[in-house]
Amino acid sequence: MAISIRELYKSFGDLHVLRGVDLDVPKGKNVVVLGRSGTGKSVLIKIISGLLTADRGIVKVLGTEVSRLNEKQWRELRLKIGFSFQNSALYDSMTVRENLEFPLVRNVKNLSRAEINKSVEEVLDSVGLLRTINQMPSELSGGQRKRIGIARTLIMNPEIMLYDEPTAGLDPTTCIEINELINEVKERYHTSSILITHDLTCAKMTGDKLAMLLDGKFVRQGTFDEVFASDEEQIRSFYNYNFTENKV
Numbered sequence: 435m436a437i438s439i440r441e442l443y444k445s446f447g448d449l450h451v452l453r454g455v456d457l458d459v460p461k462g463k464n465v466v467v468l469g470r471s472g473t474g475k476s477v478l479i480k481i482i483s484g485l486l487t488a489d490r491g492i493v494k495v496l497g498t499e500v501s502r503l504n505e506k507q508w509r510e511l512r513l514k515i516g517f518s519f520q521n522s523a524l525y526d527s528m529t530v531r532e533n534l535e536f537p538l539v540r541n542v543k544n545l546s547r548a549e550i551n552k553s554v555e556e557v558l559d560s561v562g563l564l565r566t567i568n569q570m571p572s573e574l575s576g577g578q579r580k581r582i583g584i585a586r587t588l589i590m591n592p593e594i595m596l597y598d599e600p601t602a603g604l605d606p607t608t609c610i611e612i613n614e615l616i617n618e619v620k621e622r623y624h625t626s627s628i629l630i631t632h633d634l635t636c637a638k639m640t641g642d643k644l645a646m647l648l649d650g651k652f653v654r655q656g657t658f659d660e661v662f663a664s665d666e667e668q669i670r671s672f673y674n675y676n677f678t679e680n681k682v
Contacts (some may be wrong), residue, residue, distance in 0.1 A: 437494065442490075443490045445489055455651060461626050466636070482495060515594045516588065516590065518600060529567070538590065561581040581615060588619065
């Protein structure tokens with residue numbers, strides 16, 4: 435397993451966000467975590483990436499139990515984890531090239547200018563945006579910024595990708611393009627991924643496995659059809675509100 439989680443709990447004061455979560459992410463698969471806003475989806479991936487600490491439970495990433503890691507070990511593990519932020523998190527004062535160079539130069543020492551250029555150009559080409567290499571983020575569309583954010587993550591060749599609301603704020607056509615890119619990333623870079631979303635079109639297009647998070651626990655896990663083959667009111671209402679058959 436790329437990621438294995440058992441009995442994970444996380445609270446913020448009296449707010450109990452995660453209440454005994456279990457989840458497995460097989461290697462080379464996309465696992466979609468579904469749930470309404472505020473149900474703890476983003477908290478889950480922040481714990482996996484070390485941005486938050488669990489109250490209790492076991493989280494194993496690439497076979498390593500993260501609670502036992504010291505700071506140096508965490509830095510090494512994070513290089514294997516790509517985090518695609520909801521807002522793309524690009525530096526507005528840097529060109530696309532400089533945004534992509536930043537994590538590479540910071541984490542990989544003694545690279546020549548030719549090696550840096552090759553890495554930047556290859557990863558930009560993989561997301562279909564080599565032509566934007568000298569543009570500023572303010573000159574890009576929302577979908578282009580999302581792609582550049584993914585490219586900046588991929589430049590470190592991560593084994594795991596964590597996508598936080600990858601289609602949020604995008605028009606339907608661009609959403610489909612991002613979903614297709616996520617699938618291309620899995621095939622080309624052999625990544626194992628968790629996608630946090632409430633977009634069921636995204637879930638259906640990208641998810642090898644889905645997990646529905648309700649009231650701090652996963653209540654259904656399986657394929658898209660398996661998860662939504664339920665008469666449970668909360669699951670049906672989530673489906674009916676977010677999804678219609680003619681979207682895909």
